[in-house]
Amino acid sequence: MNVLPREFYDRNDVVAIATDLLGKIIITRFDGVITSARIVETEAYNGIIDKASHAFGNRRTNRTEIMYGPPGFAYVYLCYGIHHLFNVVCNSHEIPHAVLIRAVEPVEGISKMLERTGKKNADFTLTRGPGNVSKALGIKTFHTGLDLLDSEILIAEDGFRYSQKEIEKTPRIGVAYAGKDALLPYRFIVKGNKYVSKGKMGI
DNA sequence: CGACCGATCGTCT
DNA sequence: GACGATCGGTCGA
Numbered sequence: 494m495n496v497l498p499r500e501f502y503d504r505n506d507v508v509a510i511a512t513d514l515l516g517k518i519i520i521t522r523f524d525g526v527i528t529s530a531r532i533v534e535t536e537a538y539n540g541i542i543d544k545a546s547h548a549f550g551n552r553r554t555n556r557t558e559i560m561y562g563p564p565g566f567a568y569v570y571l572c573y574g575i576h577h578l579f580n581v582v583c584n585s586h587e588i589p590h591a592v593l594i595r596a597v598e599p600v601e602g603i604s605k606m607l608e609r610t611g612k613k614n615a616d617f618t619l620t621r622g623p624g625n626v627s628k629a630l631g632i633k634t635f636h637t638g639l640d641l642l643d644s645e646i647l648i649a650e651d652g653f654r655y656s657q658k659e660i661e662k663t664p665r666i667g668v669a670y671a672g673k674d675a676l677l678p679y680r681f682i683v684k685g686n687k688y689v690s691k692g693k694m695g696i
Numbered sequence: 697c698g699a700c701c702g703a704t705c706g707t708c709t
Numbered sequence: 710g711a712c713g714a715t716c717g718g719t720c721g722a
Contacts, residue, residue, distance in 0.1 A: 536714070538714075545714070546714090547714080570714090571713095572713060572714065572715060573712090573713055573715055573716085574713085575715070575716080576714095576715050576716075578714065578715085580714090593714060595714090618716095618717090622715065622716070623714070623715075624715050624716060625715090625716080665714070666714075666715095667713090667714055667715070668714060670713085670714095671714095690715095
């Protein structure tokens, strides 16, 4: 198990990074408790030219500032006042690319995930959808800015890899407000994986 | 299965 | 003051 290096995130191709993140492992360690899960669904957000991105039009606010920083850091924001959505900051300083983690497959610490989510059974709803991912892994908005190479949240690879045939691309979910950009094939899923979220065009 | 709805609050205008 | 990069439940067909 190796933590992904800074160079993994420091690329001028957020779509490639979103694809490459499939199969990688997110590991969180809060209060000494480890939970980990394999990424099976991602979405790319292509910075200032992407209407679906919070950084569209070079918008800089307290919330989005982290995306303008160096790559390999967490961008976590509150959605609908309830859900903490976990993103990975990509590309170099001043280029606000990000990848949203939309679904993972539990690996370690499932009992802790059940405790955090208040669920009884470890079925596919445990970590399906970006809100559930953060809830199960214990990620909150105040974790925004953590270094994914050295903090309580890490992303690593264990040698496992999905083949291109197992990966499908679709338009992103819930971004209708982005007009034409909502049609871009920036969502990446592992075909047939039961943890992949339900989308209009998804599985 | 699809449509709809309520929860809930930080962020931006 | 309005609005989400959502979720889970309910209701009707």
